[in-house]
Amino acid sequence: MVKAEGVHKSFGHVEVLKGIDLEVAPREVMCIVGPSGSGKSTFLRCINHLERINAGRLWVNGHLVGYREKGGRLHELRDAEVAAQRRDIGMVFQRFNLFPHMTALENVVEAPVQVKGVGRAEARERGVALLERVGLADRVHNYPNQLSGGQQQRVAIARALAMEPQLMLFDEPTSALDPELVGEVLDVMRGLAADGMTMVVVTHEMGFAREVGDTLVFMDDGVIVESGDPRSVLTDPQHERTRAFLSKVL
Amino acid sequence: MSVDQSTPPAPPEQIRAVPVRHPGRWIATAVIAVLAAMFIHMLATNPVFQWDFMVDNMFSDPVLRGARTTLIMTVLAMAIGILLGIVLAVMRLSANPVVSGAAWVYIWFFRAIPRIVLLFFSASLGALYSTYELGFPFDQQLMDLFGFEGDWRFLSLDGNDIFRGFVAGLLGLALSEGAYAAEIVRAGIQSVDPGQAEAAQALGMSRGKTMRRIVLPQAMRVIIPPMGNETIAMLKDTSLLIAVPVTNELNFQLRAIGSRTFQVIPMAVASILWYLALASLLMIGQHFLEKRFSRGFGNRETRQQRAARRARDVGSTH
Numbered sequence: 001m002v003k004a005e006g007v008h009k010s011f012g013h014v015e016v017l018k019g020i021d022l023e024v025a026p027r028e029v030m031c032i033v034g035p036s037g038s039g040k041s042t043f044l045r046c047i048n049h050l051e052r053i054n055a056g057r058l059w060v061n062g063h064l065v066g067y068r069e070k071g072g073r074l075h076e077l078r079d080a081e082v083a084a085q086r087r088d089i090g091m092v093f094q095r096f097n098l099f100p101h102m103t104a105l106e107n108v109v110e111a112p113v114q115v116k117g118v119g120r121a122e123a124r125e126r127g128v129a130l131l132e133r134v135g136l137a138d139r140v141h142n143y144p145n146q147l148s149g150g151q152q153q154r155v156a157i158a159r160a161l162a163m164e165p166q167l168m169l170f171d172e173p174t175s176a177l178d179p180e181l182v183g184e185v186l187d188v189m190r191g192l193a194a195d196g197m198t199m200v201v202v203t204h205e206m207g208f209a210r211e212v213g214d215t216l217v218f219m220d221d222g223v224i225v226e227s228g229d230p231r232s233v234l235t236d237p238q239h240e241r242t243r244a245f246l247s248k249v250l
Numbered sequence: 251m252s253v254d255q256s257t258p259p260a261p262p263e264q265i266r267a268v269p270v271r272h273p274g275r276w277i278a279t280a281v282i283a284v285l286a287a288m289f290i291h292m293l294a295t296n297p298v299f300q301w302d303f304m305v306d307n308m309f310s311d312p313v314l315r316g317a318r319t320t321l322i323m324t325v326l327a328m329a330i331g332i333l334l335g336i337v338l339a340v341m342r343l344s345a346n347p348v349v350s351g352a353a354w355v356y357i358w359f360f361r362a363i364p365r366i367v368l369l370f371f372s373a374s375l376g377a378l379y380s381t382y383e384l385g386f387p388f389d390q391q392l393m394d395l396f397g398f399e400g401d402w403r404f405l406s407l408d409g410n411d412i413f414r415g416f417v418a419g420l421l422g423l424a425l426s427e428g429a430y431a432a433e434i435v436r437a438g439i440q441s442v443d444p445g446q447a448e449a450a451q452a453l454g455m456s457r458g459k460t461m462r463r464i465v466l467p468q469a470m471r472v473i474i475p476p477m478g479n480e481t482i483a484m485l486k487d488t489s490l491l492i493a494v495p496v497t498n499e500l501n502f503q504l505r506a507i508g509s510r511t512f513q514v515i516p517m518a519v520a521s522i523l524w525y526l527a528l529a530s531l532l533m534i535g536q537h538f539l540e541k542r543f544s545r546g547f548g549n550r551e552t553r554q555q556r557a558a559r560r561a562r563d564v565g566s567t568h
Contacts, residue, residue, distance in 0.1 A: 091452040093452075099468075101545055
């Protein structure tokens, strides 16, 4: 589903990603952990081309992200083509980024109607069903500022799901939440994983990674230090850096 | 909500404190009352105001026609100016330095030139070229180069016919407004959290849709108050149309009556009252626009929410 080969990314002179190689299989849940500044969010943003990579190759569903290879050269994709690639990739942000001028339902309906051309009535029906699925049937007509952080994040998940993505990216989805609200968001994500959604989750929730994740990737300083089965990585880390990090967060 | 009803707690003793006295406020009130009384007394007793004459003349046909021109000119100049401003603001924020630079030059130029100078100039465009033609750029030069006769032009307009009166005035005011509107719209766009555009793009929305559906509606909250200022300024600046000249405009018509009848003060007061009334009208419009675009930012309940809450309340009593 996702394949990265030697992905490099620099902001000016600062090299944030120093060669990332990994592969995410369909229906796999991959959790990426690591200290802040390790490049895990940047890598996630590269997957749907919110950031442009400087070297290496990145494929989603067999398609090169952001480029077309023709005659041995890479050609940048036009905006419309990039937008088309993003349709199949849902993204959930740390700070929700809900559209504040729209109700929960309007947030969910917006992209299917505007991007996919789904009829308004049909989109609303599906939107209500999605909001029910994330447990917000009674908050359909609320604006984001009338919702708690956990509710907002669940609307954001419903909004991403409305595009029927094949892959979901989560960028620290619970980091901006009050502790007692983390659980409700993780529950929704757990449900998604159980339904077979392919997910890449940047997170600090080690419990979630252990319980739901198929793979755990530990990143530090722009490289993957260690990866493997979450239970074995968390209980028996092979590298000193992993051990040092885990001793601080567990 | 579920307080134990069996042992009602004793209500706490309410505080009854002596309030702080504010003698300064009473003194200020007295001073203002006296000044207001003096002002009203002056209005009522000075015969120069000629109230009957003013009321008789401030609604005459030419004045009403002038008021209509003033309002239409204000609305059209603002509409064109705002559209122009949105285009210029998007250009200004473009990654292409030539596009952004062109918008900068436009804004630099039109903000620097006084409106009365612009109006005078746009009225004189007929003197610059007597005919204005639309066609292929440098067509005659190109034809000469390849040894052909003739030109590639498909629309020809008489300059003196076009650039006078209402059109010249509208051109000058709208072009000038475009520059100010551009800066206001740019500030509005930049006030929107970049995460909003990111979220829209992550959903697969194009740049244009992201701007129209997500960024601009949120920018409107920041744009409307200064744009209200601009609209009221435009209402007043229609009195500059005398530079074109456009004479069927409110201020000119009122002054004309004043000088014809030697009743300058009553007609000047009529002018003040007219502009006050029209500006108030525009402020009402602004109020409703602000309300419309503040959705999701206050704590107001929406209609659907109120209905849903009532339904819940009714349901819970059964």
